[in-house]
């Protein structure tokens with residue numbers, strides 16, 4: 001068999017002279033009205049990084065204020081606004097839309113060998129709804145702020161005179177944005193797979209994004225309606241959640257968590273999806289137990305709907321309801337644990353390369369282990385009573401939402417960045433960013449576990465002096481973490497200006513987005529590449545001269 | 561030199577020392593405050609069970625990760641790893657099955673201690689807990705009210721809790737009890753304290769501006785001390801032998817708590833007029849009216865001080881409407897009378 005290099009018509013692995021999706025058309029309007037999934041992914045990337053920085057400023061203000069027991073910066077009211085805006089911006093504008101919007105949009109159609117998502121215009125709409133939601137949140141900042149916590153618990157959210165209506169309207173738009181993204185991915189995966197790519201020949205990234213999409217479509221409407229009811233109650237005095245008008249505050253909690261627990265899987269499944277890609281590519285091995293990992297994504301998506309009551313063990317819901325929720329919570333922890341073991345085993349007898357994305361992947365394994373295992377303390381009813389609404393909770397969900405999800409997001413960005421912008425970033429700086437983030441994160445959040453179980457409640461603007469040492473350690477960590485994030489973002493963005501040109505396939509990845517030019521041409525592929533067995537790295541050979549991994553002809557057919 | 565980084569380092573060292581107290585029963589442990597209730601050891605048992613399992617698996621995972629990242633690292637020129645199976649049913653069953661069995665115990669012991677904490681025993685001593693933005697009030701069976709929580713040691717105590725405004729949550733870390741307080745309904749929890757001492761009660765459900773200041777002191781006392789305290793709290797006007805105060809003594813006590821900052825009893829003017837020799841005299845007001853200092857004038861001055869402002873004084877007194885019982889107002893009158901005219 002003749003050796004055939006299967007990358008695109010562009011004669012060079014560096015993209016050639018043909019225009020790519022970034023420079024195929026010019027002008028701000030060509031971006032604003034683009035229906036190209038790659039450009040939409042890029043806009044989401046910039047947008048969600050902006051949200052991350054805004055939320056990060058509030059995070060640093062919160063940590064700085066807690067430097068001394070009586071509060072360093074502001075009065076209680078303003079502090080309450082800081083933590084609320086921090087949480088709301090991070091959750092609704094960064095963590096939920098981040099990976100699907102930025103990396104899902106960019107990579108998923110390419111991985112399927114498709115020209116775009118199923119409904120490109122709906123996809124554009126999804127981005128603009130995100131932007132409108134963001135505008136609403138910024139409006140909240142200037143129209144009285146918000147001091148309810150990101151959870152909007154009633155009846156406080158009905159009584160406070162801050163801008164609750166603006167905020168819930170913003171979340172409402174963001175909800176639609178999320179639904180549209182999910183809808184698009186579901187249809188895309190069902191309808192636009194190449195003929196000979198079966199479900200079990202899909203990269204695990206697609207499995208993860210697909211499972212996420214199912215939750216987005218099914219759970220988000222519940223949040224939308226709940227927030228709408230809250231707005232009506234606030235403006236018209238309708239008695240739904242407020243006991244003064246005959247409503248029930250606990251009902252709000254049920255509705256809220258019916259969405260927001262599945263939402264934590266909207267956040268983590270895409271992160272897991274990235275980790276599967278990174279572990280496979282940088283170990284040069286198919287993900288160990290691929291089928292089980294794929295199924296476990298779907299299992300998590302389904303079970304995730306049935307555990308919301310574990311946020312309410314002390315709320316006054318019946319003990320028997322709590323028992324059922326505790327049981328289901330432990331059941332769902334098993335598929336999550338299995339994934340960690342599978343990722344680990346992927347390295348076994350592999351050829352492990354520690355490039356920057358792999359640093360993030362390995363950091364993820366530690367973070368998710370800590371975050372997931374501390375979930376056990378909370379899933380167990382007896383221990384949760386003591387730990388609920390303390391810094392232990394704060395630390396738990398930061399280990400998953402920041403330690404795991406944000407790290408996966410950064411890992412994914414560092415992985416696909418060369419494909420997105422055609423530039424390699426500085427490896428040393430990339431690793432420095434990852435290391436600072438890892439150290440900073442653990443210094444920030446590990447002490448919070450200890451504080452929490454020793455008696456430090458969450459959402460406190462002032463605190464007892466006995467917790468000062470631990471708070472100060474945490475604040476120092478936060479600034480290291482902030483520096484790490486800044487270094488990471490700087491490294492990526494500066495590469496656009498002064499990075500080396502990226503080859504078509506710099507990491508030796510086996511999925512299809514690496515079989516087109518870097519950056520990809522506007523319509524992704526001139527001809528759909530042939531579908532190869534998923535995670536088959538055996539036909540990729542590193543070319544020392546070009547720094548590219550060339551596809552060589554598959555000789556396995558001759559062998560068997 | 562006082563660089564922030566230096567004091568931070570010092571704090572780190574201190575934190576490490578605080579983390580390992582010399583006497584765990586008095587100061588708590590690395591993870592917990594003292595165990596001061598019958599619930600605490602049960603709850604902590606599950607915590608430590610999960611904790612050691614977590615520590616084991618974390619160590620295992622990190623060790624495996626580091627080992628494989630080194631052992632199977634890419635070596636220059638050798639791009640491929642070794643052949644190895646892509647999945648292994650037995651292995652996967654093992655690492656699903658073992659965590660499954662371990663979690664059953666977490667689930668079960670957690671459930672047991674939860675049910676223990678969630679089931680108040682019958683005939684417990686009952687304290688009403690009233691939560692509002694941003695303070696606590698405790699009402700005892702004999703009618704005593706206080707903003708501090710006092711408990712008899714080694715007794716079952718049930719808390720019946722309600723909120724006047726928004727959600728609150730009742731948390732005493734030393735007891736490991738926590739229960740939300742929901743407007744529009746009553747919630748209950750209970751505790752059997754085992755260790756005399758002073759602890760803190762926190763509100764741990766966000767409730768607005770001063771949520772972080774919504775704390776109360778908790779005193780666990782032996783039965784006799786508690787009985788004395790609660791009796792005195794119900795009727796603060798009893799002397800050492802349980803004999804009721806005279807009206808003058810009642811008035812004197814209230815004066816010492818509420819009025820002394822503005823009214824003297826030696827004739828000197830402070831913020832307001834002195835009470836010495838004022839009873840029965842003619843008072844002159846800012847608008848020129850006059851009136852006799854008698855019982856009705858006293859009561860009006862107390863409930864509506866702004867209505868008639870004594871000449872030469874600022875209208876600085878706030879109304880005491882609803883603060884005092886009739887017997888207390890009588891006591892104040894008797895006390896002022898006793899200061900002569």
Ligand code: HEM
Nearest residue numbers: 264268310311329333372375376378379388389397400401
């Ligand atoms: C998979 C990623 C996860 C994410 C993103 C996540 C996120 C969160 C968040 C945001 C909260 C607190 C929300 C709040 O009160 O403001 C939370 C609480 C909780 N998590 Fe997780 N979590 C994850 C995994 C787990 C796992 C694996 C378990 C258990 C098996 C778990 C059990 C719990 C429980 C029981 C609570 C409620 C604790 C309480 O409020 O008392 N979580 N989690």
Ligand SMILES: [Cu+2]
Nearest residue numbers: 261308310311
């Ligand atoms: Cu949850």
Ligand SMILES: [Cu+2]
Nearest residue numbers: 763765767771
């Ligand atoms: Cu509170």
